[in-house]
Amino acid sequence: MGGRRLATWTDFRCLITGGSRGIGFAIADELTRLGAQVVIVGRDPARVNAAARLLSDGRLGHATGLAVSIDGRETTAERLVEQALTTLGGLDGLVNAAGGATVGHALTVPWDVWQRDVATKFWGYFALMRAAAPVLQSPGGVMVNLVGVAGKDPNPRLAPGTVINGALRGLIKILADDLAPRGIRVLAVNPGATETDLLHEMAQGYARLNSTTVEEALKGLKASGPLGRLPTAVDIAKAVVFLMSDDAALISGTSIDIDGGVHRGPA
Incomplete structure (x- = not known):
């Protein structure tokens, strides 16, 4: 199930943002069932702590919850990575899964909503990848970013997501090239409506x-x-776990659509 990672999945330590619900929670669920140790991040203290308890109940692995809002600040990302290192004793994986999908056109979405969405998803993802890159297991570290098909298929009704996801696709390719000499992989996963x-x-x-x-x-x-x-959150999670496994050791610098065939452009 999911392939092997390092010696076994019990050796795998992962930081997951957006981990208290939805796809992020489903990824943490798959990993802890396999034996991985994870730190999940969410905004709401009660929700993230309840999720961590559930993810640790009867599992091979264990989850710790951190209540932090992903705000795109470098200091926030650095603090999160430091806390994950202290909790886990090292870091093999990073999953960026925070952020939503604002519905609206470019000229009508309020400016503060644009700024919030860009701060959470673009700067938030980038800041965490920058903070994690120097301390990720090398070789063998992996970063998976939940992006979205709007980055491939521009959708005027999802203007912020289209712009942010398109920018992230370029960033992920650049970081994959930069980190390849250290044996660290960087990927994007593109859900559609889930x-x-x-x-x-x-x-x-x-x-x-x-x-x-x-x-x-x-x-x-x-x-x-x-x-x-x-797709369900579990569909996405199973694919993400595969991409983090040794079975996907040569997959890096690309984006994988997991959308039930929604993407309309060339593959």
């Missing part, structure tokens, strides 16, 4: 934008997958 609570938040945004009901917007999102269903 069956998580974020899907309902997106449906609310589309309903406002299109003057329709949330139920109709949700139905439209769920009907968008050519394979007949949308």
Whole structure:
């Protein structure tokens, strides 16, 4: 299941942002079931601590929760990496999974929302990769970033995500080249609409934008997958765990779509 990592998965230590719910939680769930030690990060103290307890209950691995808001500041990222190192005794993996998907057009999304989204996802991801790169296991370290298909298929109704995800794809390629001599891999995973609570938040945004009901917007999102269903958080998590495993040792500097075939451009 998921391939081997280092000697066994019990040797794997990972920092996961956005780890208290959705895809980030599902990734932590897969890793702790395999025996990995993880630190999960979330904004809400009660939620992240409850998630860590659940991820440690009856698992081969163990989870520790940290209540921190990803704000794009270098000092925040450095502090998080230091805390993860202290807790785990080292760091083999980083998963950036924080941030949502604001629905809206470029000229109508409020400026403060643009700034918040860019700070959380672009600067937040970049700051954590910068902070983690010097201390990641070398060779063998891996960074996986949850980006999104809007970075490939520009969507005027998801303007902030389109811009941020496109920029992250370029950044990830550059960092993969920079870190390749040390044997550290850097990847992007691109979910489309996914069956998580974020899907309902997106449906609310589309309903406002299109003057329709949330139920109709949700139905439209769920009907968008050519394979007949949308991916679940577990679908994404299983693919991420594979990409972090030794079975994917030569996959780096690229982005993998896990969207049920939603991406319409060339592969």
